[in-house]
Amino acid sequence: MAGQSNPDLSVFSAPEVEFLAEDEMVEIVPNIRMEALNMICGDFGPFFPQIASKVPLWLAVALKKRGKCTIRTPEWMSVERLTQVLEAERESSREFQPLPFHYVEISRLLFDHAHDDIPDLYMVRSLIEDIRDVRFHKVETGLETISGRTHAVKLKNLSAMEVNIVRPFMVRALQAFYRHDSPQMIQQPRTMGGSRPQAVDRGPRRDLRPR
Amino acid sequence: MASGSGSGSERWSEDLETEVAMAMGTTDVELLKRAWRNEKAAPEILQFEAALVLRAREQIQLLEETVEEFTENGVDDLVVSLYQMDLDRSLFLLRSYLRIRLQKIEKYMIHISKTNLWNRLSEQEQRFAKSRCTDIMEKHLEQSVLSRLPYGYQSILKQSISSEEDDMVPEPQLDTFVFCKTKHAVGAFQLDDTGDEIVDLVADDLYVLRYKSIRGLVESGRIDLV
Structure with a gap:
């Protein structure tokens, strides 16, 4: 079974995020005739040769693997669009450009399984890598601005995989700042040593059983 | 759909939500996926999606039968394998959802059973929490450690007899x-x-x-x- 992730900080494993991305819709051009599929996750088809049809990515990849279709590269994966995104991404130091929530996983799956259907493959691949790098650098510099007064961090347009990567750092940093900034912590410095646990004080608890 | 910002307490009933979901063309898989994500990301246990799980199980069972029928009737292997994949994906989602809840129950069993979080569990989960978790854990701690400690330190819930509240219970x-x-x-x-x-x-x-x-x-x- 695809790795069940540790429920503590890394909420989803990378395969789990990919699993979610596989439900995104893409357009395929089948080369076979096939009746409509009435599945639990939705109804797709019927399929006719050379007539485009929308299916979830996992279905597209499955058909592609068997040589039954070509996958149409999504619009946002064109050199033109990605160049624009990369430029805009470099221009603003704080904001993220709108891209599909699962752009990392979708592009990766298409590179892996449908590379012959992607026009300008190498260019597209390097553009997406560059975009990822620029965005991740922004996330990293963003982490530096977190302080004790940070109650909310806005990350509009951050994608699923980026969320997943930054989650442990972000959550731990925010939690630490929050804990040290709480009024109880400032008013009553914790006395070390054999003092009895104070039951009345519901403030920062002594974590006797670190989990 | 603009939700009124004034009355923050409006709560959607489950039926209404299902209806809205149907109207918007959201499948049960989509709803289950949302429940799964929320459950995974939330520190505490959430309300068990009883109706949704029931529907998902029914659909899975139905498809299992259909796939079997297909195999017997010699339907194209490709079609069968595609349905099988759909089935596996739904099964994974359902299993993972139930499993993440069990993990939370194991971790916070005492806290859950003491608070109204208890009502968020399904009947089976309640049985699991009681007989498979709490009872066994209590017995184990009792036999291995607590019975050998001096008087006053033998509670599974408290650090010592002088603790006014249960301060040995892990909480989310x-x-x-x-x-x-x-x-x-x-x-x-x-x-x-x-x-x-x-x-x-x-x-x-x-x-x-x-x-x-x-x-x-x-x-x-x-x-x-x-």
Whole structure:
């Protein structure tokens, strides 16, 4: 079974995020005739040769693997669009450009399984890598601005995989700042040593059983 | 669909939500996926999606039968394998959802059984928490450690007899931060009890917020954890 992730900080494993991305819709051009599929996750088809049809990515990849279709590269994966995104991404130091929530996983799956259907493959691949790098650098510099007064961090347009990567750092940093900034912590410095646990004080608890 | 920012306490009944979902063409898989994500990302256990799980199980069973029929009737292998994949994906989602809940129950069994979180469990989960978790753990701790400790330190719930409350019970950390995404505008939202921290949650926004402050929004389905 695809790795069940540790429920503590890394909420989803990378395969789990990919699993979610596989439900995104893409357009395929089948080369076979096939009746409509009435599945639990939705109804797709019927399929006719050379007539485009929308299916979830996992279905597209499955058909592609068997040589039954070509996958149409999504619009946002064109050199033109990605160049624009990369430029805009470099221009603003704080904001993220709108891209599909699962752009990392979708592009990766298409590179892996449908590379012959992607026009300008190498260019597209390097553009997406560059975009990822620029965005991740922004996330990293963003982490530096977190302080004790940070109650909310806005990350509009951050994608699923980026969320997943930054989650442990972000959550731990925010939690630490929050804990040290709480009024109880400032008013009553914790006395070390054999003092009895104070039951009345519901403030920062002594974590006797670190989990 | 603009949700009124004034009355924050409006709560969607489950039926209504299902109806809305149907109208919007959302499948049960989509709903289950949301439940799974929320359950995975939330520090505490959420309400068990009884109706949804029941529907998902029925659909899975139905498809299992169909796939079997297909194989017997010699339907094209390709079609069968595609249905099988759909089946496996749904099964994974359902299993993982149930499993993550069991993990939480194992971790916070005493806390859950003492609070009204107990009502969020399904009947089977309650049975699991009682007989498979709490009872066995109590017996084990009793036999291996507690019975050998001096008087006053033998409680499974308290550090010592002088503790006024149960201070040895692991509780979920509600102060933790979670990543959340809005589907529709929620409006200005107060983050702190003091009221000096307000964020304006517009549609399709992504925030890192303290779970405690958005708990209500998660429970009413107005915000999704990612």
